[in-house]
Amino acid sequence: MTRKPDQINWGIIGCGNVTEVKSGPAFNKVDGSSLIAVMRRNREKLLDYATRHSVPKTYESAEALIHDPDVDAIYVATPPGSHREYALKVAAANKHCCLEKPMALNFAECQDIIAAFEKTDAQLFVAYYRRSLPRFNKVKAWLDAGKIGTVRHINWHFSRPPSRADLSSAYDWRTDPQVAGGGHFVDLACHGLDLFMYLLGDITEARGIARNQQNLYDAEDAVSACWAFGSGAMGSGFWNFGARESVDEVVIHGSEGAIRFSVFDQQPLILDATAGSEMVEIDHPENIQYFHIENMIQHLKGGRRHPSLGTDACRVSWVMDRILAGSL
Incomplete structure (x- = not known):
């Protein structure tokens, strides 16, 4: 051809x-x-x-x-x-x-x-x-500019009701640990945990508790975790896939303010700092992996380093393994 x-x-x-x-x-x-x-x-x-x-x-x-x-x-x-x-x-x-x-x-x-x-x-x-989306690179720019001072803690609250697939008897590979490595936590939380390390550096310690509260499938459906970054900042999160309401909220607390955003929902990015506040809305592209693919092409042509290489992603799996270790 x-x-x-x-x-x-x-x-x-x-x-x-x-x-x-x-x-x-x-x-x-x-x-x-x-x-x-x-x-x-x-x-x-x-x-x-x-x-x-x-x-x-x-x-x-x-x-x-x-x-x-x-x-x-x-x-x-x-x-x-x-x-x-x-x-x-x-x-x-x-x-x-x-x-x-x-x-x-x-x-x-x-x-x-x-x-x-x-x-x-x-x-x-x-x-x-x-890591390649303009929305989250705006958050990174605020952090790199010291808009909220020294980062102290990041918290992520994610919950949603069980899906139709969860409630049905039909097979879903996403909740089969042998195929997915876990349940919805592994499928979805990996995005946020990876993003947090892009924004704040590597997580060096992590632990958690996971339970199957609904017994709808073999994997965990409720997870609580805490972790520490190499920088000294701390983190915590909980994910529940049997709640009444859907919530997706991240708060980064700093010595001079806070940043709020969602990992999956296209909510406004909110900066509330001692030096001033800002609210920004940045939509995703039609094809959400567009900038990721563009960065791969640039990397392969000798341009800028891609932000998500295998060595970066491997760390996320280490963190999730630590959170889920011995919990089920």
């Missing part, structure tokens, strides 16, 4: 719901990037996806896509239980890789993946795309 100069050609393993709007279309919107191949075992769904998204090549075998000579980089958009398997195959082919989050089932699997890529010339990214 004809290749544009300096173009990175992508293939997707697992073209499911997460790739429909969040990521898939952005691979063709970002300059220097093109989505040329997709893989899915269900042939009917595979061809439907390729037709709707104008993808020229289709595969029912992950190995065949990985070894396509026209594919430079592979986005693994499958559940976490298969990330290690596919990542090791991508590394063996010496091709760039982006893994969906969380990076793998646990910290040990993440270490295996990193070790494999360290033996190659290929780059390893993880789709913690909030």
Whole structure:
């Protein structure tokens, strides 16, 4: 096939719901990037996806896509239980890789993946795309400018009612620990914990308590945790997936003020500081992974460092392992 100069050609393993709007279309919107191949075992769904998204090549075998000579980089958009398997195959082919989050089932699997890529010339990214979003980079700018003084504590309250899938008897991989590494906590909280480390530095200590309060599935549905950053700042959070109301609120407390925002909801960013207050609204792009993908292309072309490399994402899995250790 004809290749544009300096173009990175992508293939997707697992073209499911997460790739429909969040990521898939952005691979063709970002300059220097093109989505040329997709893989899915269900042939009917595979061809439907390729037709709707104008993808020229289709595969029912992950190995065949990985070894396509026209594919430079592979986005693994499958559940976490298969990330290690596919990542090791991508590394063996010496091709760039982006893994969906969380990076793998646990910290040990993440270490295996990193070790494999360290033996190659290929780059390893993880789709913690909030690090690339203008919304959260505004929060980082406030922090870097010392708008709230020295950061003392961050707290995240996240709760929601059980979903229809939770209440039904139908299988949901997101609440199968063997496939997802845990339940909704692992699926969702990883985004916030990763973001907090982007904003405030590495978490160096973490502990928690997790329970299955509703017994709707095998995984935890209620988690409380506390942690410490290398900077000396502290953190705490609780996540409950059986509450009456939906709440998503983060508060960063500093010596000279506070910052409030939501991890998932597009609520205003609020700065309340001794030196003055500010409220900012920044919408997400149509394809929420657009800036994440743009940063990958820039990284691969020798430009700016991508904010979510495998070594960054591995830390999140370590934190979640610590929080869930021995709790269920």
